[in-house]
Amino acid sequence: MTKRLAIRWEMLKRCGRLMPGYTAASLAALTISTFVVAATALSVWATVNASTEGDVTRAMTAAALAAGAYALSISCQDATDALVRTTADRFGRLVLHPEIHRDISAMEGMEHLEKSDYLDRVTLLRGGSSPLAASLWTFLTACSNMLKVLIMVVLLGAVTPWLGLLALLAIVPVWCDARGQRVVQATDLETAEMFRHQQHLYGLLTNARHVKEIRTAGVADELLQQQRSTWDSLMARRSRAQFRASVWSTAGWACYAGGFLAGLIWTVSQAVNGSVNLGDITLTVVVAATLRQSIATTVDSFATVSSASRMIEPYVWLRETRRAATSSSADRLPPERLVDGIELRNVSFSYTGAQSPSLRNISLSLRAGSTVALVGEYGSGKTTLVKLLCKFYEPTSGAILVDGVGLDEVDTAAWRTRMSGAFQDFGRFHVPVRVGIGLGDLPNMDDDAALDRALGGAQARDMLSKLPAGLDTVVGSEVGGIELSEGQWQRVALARASMRQKPLLVVFDEPTASIDAPSEHAIFEQFSAFSRSIATRSGAITLLVSHRFSTVTSADVIVVMAHGQVVEVGSHAELMKKGGRYAELYGIQEKGYATS
Template sequence: MTRYLGLLAELLRESWRRYPFPTAAGLAAVVLATATTPALALALRHAVDGIVTADERAAAVGALAAAGIFALDRYLRDAGEVYEKVLADQLGAVHLRGRIERTLAGLDRLDHLERTDLLDRVTALQGAGWRIGHAPWQAVHAVAGAVQLGLLLFLLGSQVDPWLVLLVGFAAVPLWFDQYGQRAVSRATMDTAEAFRLQRHLFNLATGPDGGKEIRVAGAGAEIARRQRAAWDEAIRGRYRARLRAAAWRLTGWTVFTAGFGAGLGLVVHRAANGQGTLGDVVLAMTVAVTLRDALQATLFGVQVTMEGRAGGEPLLWLRDYARRAARDRGAGQPPATLRDGLTISGVSFTYPGTGRPALDRVSFRVPAGSVVAVVGEYGSGKTTLVKLLAKFYAPDHGRILVDGQDLAGLDTGAWRARCSAAFQDFGRFHVRFGDAVGIGDLPHREDQDQLQEAVRAADADGLVAGLPDGFGTQLGRRFDGVELSEGQWQKTALARASMRREPLLFVLDEPTASLDAPSEHVIFERYLARARDLAARTGAVTVIISHRFSTVTGADRILVLDQGRLVEEGTHRELLDAGGRYAAAYAIQATAYAHDV
């Protein structure tokens, strides 16, 4: 709770820094409105006592003061509400959402995004921006309401009967009970986050284009809808029960308060009936009674919204702490300007979370600077895992990866990634302008037309650009009324994106032609082998090619053969053929199959 309140104070400071005048105006309106209700009660008592004693001047002054105070109160509340809504929306929808997105984007490794505890927090934060943005202002209202409650009770105690001050204890009961109930709601939000995440995934699966063909052919739409509904019911059921418990606690608190306050009003009426008070005291007490109820209700609402914001505030604090811990693993060293020695993989093992078999098992080899190394093997042999470790998407469980003798774990992740280029088999399909889809491969030069053209030529995508209606300015993706590319065209776009950086130290091609026909594959590999030699001469870059088609890797300087996470063979194409082992057998099978197809 202390850290959450600190977060609310931090958000108020952020609002003040970004929007000083509206924030100051909103706070001033809340502070001034706090005193209007006690002042209104005193003005009404003055007017009533003036009427009773036939003091026309006192009655008129009291009535005019009451009217002015009431008008001021309405103005302050309406103006404050406008400022608060604008500021809360800006803070929640713009600032907080941007902070969450930057935090997630700043997590360097992929394993962070595969942790269920992190995904649960992200799920809880989705749609919570409004609640978190409004929570600081509702906390201000809760504090102001509590101060107003204190003023009203002090007014009753000092002006009517000191015993009425004891009502402050009854006023605190609903606040405490409500907080207890909101803690249960917050726990339920986290407990049901996974079910919410599952139902959202199933909904997107049933309504999106991905997998749409398989779902319709299989007739699985109704089953997916049933499972989505079941996941939704499970999530809602948990949160509904928690809200029922919170409502029960709130009702109990209000019952205690009503009983205590009813007894206090009875005391005031009894005193007036016995000549121990004036009619003005009764009017003051009744006015305070009505406004005290409203003030308490406003305070409870402020506490409730503030505590509802806690359901988003706690995951936000957790995510921020997690990102700080993750940042310690980024390293601080700088990669060399040019590779001299190359890469050394020493006893590297890695197992994905939740799996029992290592994806890589004690793998060791060396890649000299300027080399082209190919990694081949069956699906699931660990090829893609290897390049993910080289790109620092994951950290090895055991062993080390050295870059010119420096441990990769000690290099600054951002600096190392800035010297890497990669095209992955699960490439991105970015629904932006074609020029941007290529240019983000090297953001500082994404508008450089010469560099864009060079990258497109490297990917043999000149014909693709020529066929687009607006060339590099063509919007991609039907969702945004753009051009939909074929699978092969998307892959060529990804290859062009990977070719944007002119001086990488590591160049990765992970199944770069899986969606292309044989002629295109041949042209692209010829171009990329030439590019690899050019990079080697300029920066000593290492090029890593992953392919399940052995015919495409014969020109590599070194070929590594992986099987079930282990390095079982390595050598040149000729050396491996002469050895007559796994590579030679697989190469012969693929060559025979290709000849038969031809």
């Protein structure tokens, strides 16, 4: 509770600083709407008492005040709703929305993207900036409504103290409704993974990338059934939670209704006995007529607060997670040029929740300026090793040294500026081609010569000549651009990886999986020239990951991996002469290509 109040206070201060006019107007409207109801009731009370006493002037003045207060209450309510809604919406869209997405994307590694608790909260936060901003103003509105109720109960208590006890009963439906909403919130978080699953299945059925395989296999109905089943199960659990919340709400209202009825009966009996005057009775009737609606509004507003507050916990969690992930003391810059290279000392790594490590005691020296090939069967640990070198993950044990300095001591952002990479699961950026390539080196994004050099390195100049607007062609049908083939998308990714001219580490992780064999051969020749060039400039290490052994024969060093361990290291000639695992796998692939 304290943390939620602190977050709301922080957001209120930020609203006041960034949108002072809207914030001041909204707070003023809330303040006026809080007290105008009491002013109306007291004016009516004064009108009746003055009338019974025969004081026409006082009665007319009080009646005019009552009419004015009532008119103000009507107009103020509309103005308050409009101002609060606008202020919350602007704050959510202009401040919190970019902040949330910044925090989601700012964490340096990848591990958080594979953890269910992170994804559950991101599922709630994605698109949730407006409800999060609304949580502040719904809370202030709820407090205003609660104060209205308390003022009305005080007025009733002025007639007779026993009616003041309704203040205690007014708390009951509020508490019960909040209790029910906590059940709903907990269920929403528990079922977030189910929600993502059914959304994934829905995406498979509606995304053009998957439609060919789904139609060919004839599994659309099966996937649709799974999606429906998951959705039905999800909604059943959430519906049960909503039902439990409604039971809590009904119980709270039943408790209040009983007490309220008893209070009215007692007040009427006092009027019959002459213990209260006509003005007091009128005040009781006026307040009682609006009290039920005021309490209902208060309960609804607190329910809205509770619902909106479900965004606060993941919001706080995201901020704390991001702060912890970016609070590393690593502040050393990478070397301007590699002299010795990169060394791995007894490096092991396990993914969160994995039963066995993905890497076991890897000790390996990658010489500066060398081209190193990582080969091995699927699941051997090649890509995991690449992720550690890119600082997407930290080793579970052991150390990675760059020219003798621990990689964990090197500033991650600075290290990434000295890397280039093309991966099998490359990005498909729906932007102009020049941007899609230029993202590989932001300072040179507008340098056509640099872009042309990168296109040449990816053997993609011919592809560019076929695009209607050349580098300015927008690609991606979802944004109205042209659609590229898989091979063309991969060439753009390869060109992007060729942009930086002084990297320290260049990674090609299955970079030609979607390219035909002749083009692959030409690209690898370009890679060799590119590797030699950057090795001369910065001592860069080129790391090539491939399942196709024929593409790695020219590498300076070939590292053979199996079951998370390094089993062989050497040049192609050395490993073939040794006749071990590499020679066996190379022979199998060579025979396969020869007979295909």
